[in-house]
Amino acid sequence: MQEQSALATHDPGSLVVGVDVGGTKIAAGVVDAQGQVHGRVQLPTTASQPEETLNTIIAAITSAIQTAGVSFAAIRGVGLGIPGKVDVEQGISLLAVNLGWRDVSVKSHLETALGLPCNVENDVNAAAMGEYLYGVGQGTSNLVYLILGTGVAARIMIAGQIYRGSNGLAGEIGHAQFAVDGPQCRCGGKGCLEALAAGPALAQRAQETVRSGAPSSLRAVLAQHPKLTAEQVCEAARQGDQLARQIITAAGQHVAHAIYLLALTYDPQVIVLGGGLAQVEILMETIQTDVARKAEQSPIFREIYHKQLVRLTGLKQDAGILGAAALIAAHDRCRQ
Ligand SMILES: [Zn+2]
Numbered sequence: 001m002q003e004q005s006a007l008a009t010h011d012p013g014s015l016v017v018g019v020d021v022g023g024t025k026i027a028a029g030v031v032d033a034q035g036q037v038h039g040r041v042q043l044p045t046t047a048s049q050p051e052e053t054l055n056t057i058i059a060a061i062t063s064a065i066q067t068a069g070v071s072f073a074a075i076r077g078v079g080l081g082i083p084g085k086v087d088v089e090q091g092i093s094l095l096a097v098n099l100g101w102r103d104v105s106v107k108s109h110l111e112t113a114l115g116l117p118c119n120v121e122n123d124v125n126a127a128a129m130g131e132y133l134y135g136v137g138q139g140t141s142n143l144v145y146l147i148l149g150t151g152v153a154a155r156i157m158i159a160g161q162i163y164r165g166s167n168g169l170a171g172e173i174g175h176a177q178f179a180v181d182g183p184q185c186r187c188g189g190k191g192c193l194e195a196l197a198a199g200p201a202l203a204q205r206a207q208e209t210v211r212s213g214a215p216s217s218l219r220a221v222l223a224q225h226p227k228l229t230a231e232q233v234c235e236a237a238r239q240g241d242q243l244a245r246q247i248i249t250a251a252g253q254h255v256a257h258a259i260y261l262l263a264l265t266y267d268p269q270v271i272v273l274g275g276g277l278a279q280v281e282i283l284m285e286t287i288q289t290d291v292a293r294k295a296e297q298s299p300i301f302r303e304i305y306h307k308q309l310v311r312l313t314g315l316k317q318d319a320g321i322l323g324a325a326a327l328i329a330a331h332d333r334c335r336q
Contacts, residue, residue: 020320040069079327130323252286
């Protein structure tokens with residue numbers, strides 16, 4: 001899939017390429033100084049050998065540059081957002097389960113092949129940097145990015161840098177216990193925020209409640225599918241299903257509590273919500289209402305809280321490309 005777009009002539013080194021490497025697709029695009037994406041290219045991920053996937057990434061980058069109608073000389077560098085654990089200094093993907101990668105030297109491989117500087121980062125970290133540089137965090141000096149999807153995690157940006165902590169685990173609030181004796185979490189803990197509010201948790205909760213006999217339109221859905229999905233629960237809630245609404249509202253209250261804790265810990269200018277679940281209106285409404293209520297009840301939180309504190313990501317379909325591009329662009333901005 002390719003997209004043509006007009007791009008005026010650019011000074012050498014004024015553009016960056018952002019690459020979003022996912023388990024099913026690789027998306028690349030050329031990003032200008034204004035955060036506009038040109039020459040979007042999307043290729044399916046070949047999940048056989050790491051070498052093949054790296055070649056697909058090179059093909060996507062080359063094709064994006066050609067489609068944007070610019071020369072290699074105009075490109076300052078390539079940023080890549082990769083799922084899983086990443087050694088940022090060395091540019092190595094330590095472990096990316098859905099790519100089948102372990103200890104893959106992404107940076108050196110691509111730099112040799114392309115002759116361009118490459119920066120590699122975990123995709124959630126890249127998304128946080130994308131919000132800071134191009135999204136609703138633009139113009140702020142600190143922000144918290146909270147991803148709500150198949151997992152729940154926060155990323156903290158201070159003065160344009162990701163705060164990683166001494167073990168690289170800063171922001172792992174998804175694995176803080178929010179309910180004693182709550183549901184089992186995939187991390188091995190119990191009652192983690194992620195086990196209460198992530199997509200699979202909503203699906204699991206709905207499935208158990210329907211199976212226990214609670215009335216819901218999801219009963220008919222479950223009759224046709226072996227398992228419910230978070231999308232099905234969200235759709236039922238949109239259609240007015242009371243059970244689905246209750247489950248999403250309960251998740252929203254837990255997320256609101258996490259936001260309250262993050263705000264009191266980091267005092268950020270903005271907390272940006274991303275990930276698939278952030279697009280669910282009922283969840284966002286619950287979060288906003290609950291956070292506002294906490295501000296009424298807590299005098300200290302009231303000093304931090306303002307109506308624009310919690311915001312939905314503005315980057316939508318280009319979030320992955322822009323986040324990856326920010327790895328080069330933000331780096332350069334910090335050096336200026
Ligand atoms: Zn956990």
